[in-house]
Amino acid sequence: ERNGRMVLSRLRQEGTIARAELARRSKLSRSTVSSIVAGLLAAKLVRETGSGDSRGGRRAIMIALNEHPRYVVGVGIGGGMLTLLAVDLVAAVLLRKQRAFAVASGPHACVAQVAALLSHMLSEAGISRGNLLGVGVGVPGIVASATGRLAAPALSPGWHDAPLRAMLESSLDLPVIVENNARLGALAEHRRGAARGWNNVVYLFLGSLGVSCGFILDGRLYRGDMGAAGDIGQLPVVHQAGDASPAAPPRSLQAAAGTPALLA
Secondary structure: HHHHHHHHHHHHHOOEEOOOOOHHHHHHOOOHHHHHHHHHHHHHOOOEEOOOOOOOOOOOOEEEOOOOOOEEEEEEOOEEEEEEEEEEEEOOEEEEEEOOOHHHHHHHHHHHHHHHHHHHHHHOOOOOHHHHHEEEEEEEEEEEEEEEEEEEEOOOOHHHOOOOHHHHHHHOOEEEEEEEEHHHHHHHHHHHHHOOOOEEEEEEEOOOOOOEEEEEOOOOOOOOOOOOOOOOOOEEEOOOOOOOOOOOEEEEHHHOOOOOHHHH
C-alpha cells in the first residue's frame, strides 16, 4: 500500500513517465513498479499514453494518471465554514462548495452537513459516487492520524476525542483520511506549490482557530512521536520592551499572531 501511494505521488509529479524511469525515481525495483502499475491499469487509475523516445532499443510505453473518471473530495472544517472541493487525479478543481457551520454544534452535526453538502455537490457536478476514491479532511488541532480521532482540538471542547474518521466513513461509505490542516498545507506546497523540489519545508498556518506549522523533513511529512509536531499556538509570547502592560501574564502565540489579532 505504501509503495502504491509512492508510485501515485510520483506520477502526479512527473505527468507522463516510463515504468523504468518511474522505478528509478521512486527507488523501487522494476518488478515492484510493474506489478503496481498493472494493478493501477486494472483499476483504471492510470493509462498508457503511447511510446516514448527511443535510445537505441525498443521504445518504452509511457504511462500517466487517468484524470477521469476517478475523483477525490477535500473537506475543510474551521473558521465558521465547511468547504468541500471535488478534484480529479491531477488536482484540477471541478467544483467548490461552502456552507456556514457553527463548530459548537458538534461533530455529529458536522458529519450530517458534510454528507448533505457532498450529495449536493456530486449531483451538480454530475459525478457518480462510485467514481469517488475517498475523502480527505483538514481540521485545526492535534489529530491522531492513525485513527482519525481529534485530541485537544482547536475547534471546540465538544470535539475532544471525537472519532471523526469513523463517523464520516460510516455516513459517507467512503474511505476517509483526517489530518491537521497545517500539515495538509505543507504537503500541498511541497507536492504542487511554492516548496516543490525542496526536501525540508516549514509551512506556517495563521488561522482563525489556531496558529500551527506543518513540517516536511527529508521529503516526508513529519508528525512527531505523539502527532503534535507543529502545534505551536499555545507557546507563550515573552513581553518586549515598550509593551503597554509588561507586568501582564504572557500571551499565547495564537492570541498574539492569530488571524483575529492580525485583523484587530
